[in-house]
Amino acid sequence: MKVLVTGGAGFIGSHIVDKLIARGDDVVIVDNLSTGDESYIHPEASFYRMNIEDERILEVFERERPQAVIHQAAQSAVPVSVEDPIRDAQINIQGTIRVLEGCRRYGVEKVVYASSAAVYGNPEYLPIDEKHPVRPLSPYGISKYTPEHYLHAYHELYGLRYTIFRYANVYGIRQVAKGEGAVISIFIDRLLKGEDLIIFGDGEQTRDYIYVDDVANANVAALSQADGEVLNLGTGKSTSLNDLVKTLQAVSGKEIQPVYGEERPGDIKYSYFDNRRALERLDWTPAVGLETGLKQTYEYYKECMGR
Structure with a gap:
């Protein structure tokens, strides 16, 4: 085709x-x-x-x-x-x-x-x-x-x-570290540069992260x-920013102490998908879990920065 x-x-x-x-x-x-x-x-x-x-x-x-x-x-x-x-x-x-x-x-x-x-x-x-x-x-x-x-x-x-x-x-490899949907690549980029991870609000806001x-x-x-x-x-799973940071800490082996700032006006607090219709209509299912996807993404950016 x-x-x-x-x-x-x-x-x-x-x-x-x-x-x-x-x-x-x-x-x-x-x-x-x-x-x-x-x-x-x-x-x-x-x-x-x-x-x-x-x-x-x-x-x-x-x-x-x-x-x-x-x-x-x-x-x-x-x-x-x-x-x-x-x-x-x-x-x-x-x-x-x-x-x-x-x-x-x-x-x-x-x-x-x-x-x-x-x-x-x-x-x-x-x-x-x-x-x-x-x-x-x-x-x-x-x-x-x-x-x-x-x-x-x-x-x-x-x-x-x-x-x-x-x-x-x-999220995943090749993502530019900017924009609303790129929180993972932004976090990894800052982590590898030794910069603080900044969270706006209490970190309990949730999203559905798909590799x-x-x-x-x-x-x-x-x-x-x-x-x-x-x-x-999406994955049909809800992940908070605080849980995201914990998982990133586990896959990177680095101690992370995020900096919490004021909640941004207009930010959506909680969001994740019901993906059952996609599972039913497509011969498809999300196969990459968050920990695996984060590890692959972290290693990719680490290698890029090393080059």
Whole structure:
């Protein structure tokens, strides 16, 4: 199968590309390298450096004629979306429409789309399932949710198959140590530099941390399954920041005394997913536990810093 991966030089996208090529697929990457890294690009993949909102992306579709698209490229920083909501919408909404137009015009059969837990806003109940009300609190949450409607419309109008994933907190190797969802890479980066780990609030706030390898496997599985589904992609387990620090201390062998600061206004206190629908609809289950994933991630960044 020929698969086009937008954001294929990025944190999650590069892992997806690696798995596709390992199973024998022909892969095309579109990435502007704004957050991606050229060193993550698989040597067997075709690469186009461009923005997804650039109309030239239609030329890539015409030339490459992919059978499927895994759409990972996005503006993913909440503060950036608040500061510049127009640019956020240009990338996440208009860029996605540009990708969907390429799919429509050039015969793509299936799209797998990366949405976000940010679409839900403050949880009304836990764990969050796919029936939970959608009330995003930021332009980013809005711009990730809006393309879900376009995917449904393109299916109804043109028969384009799709699967939508709403990601929990994805972590693992190759993640940039910045942004709301990157607390693990930020903690490891500071730990290796001998800097304090800063926790805003009492540390009892919870999240659902899922390892990037599991997310990549789900995306590959969705190419042939779960058509028309909106699925929460997480572990279904709640982990507090305090417990996260304890586990990181165990895998690193370093004594950690976090510094607690004032709780940040607007931060969601408790959040984790009900992932049963993903388990039912996909031939998939999250396989990497938090301790194992943290150890792999810590060793990766330790080696990078050593180099």
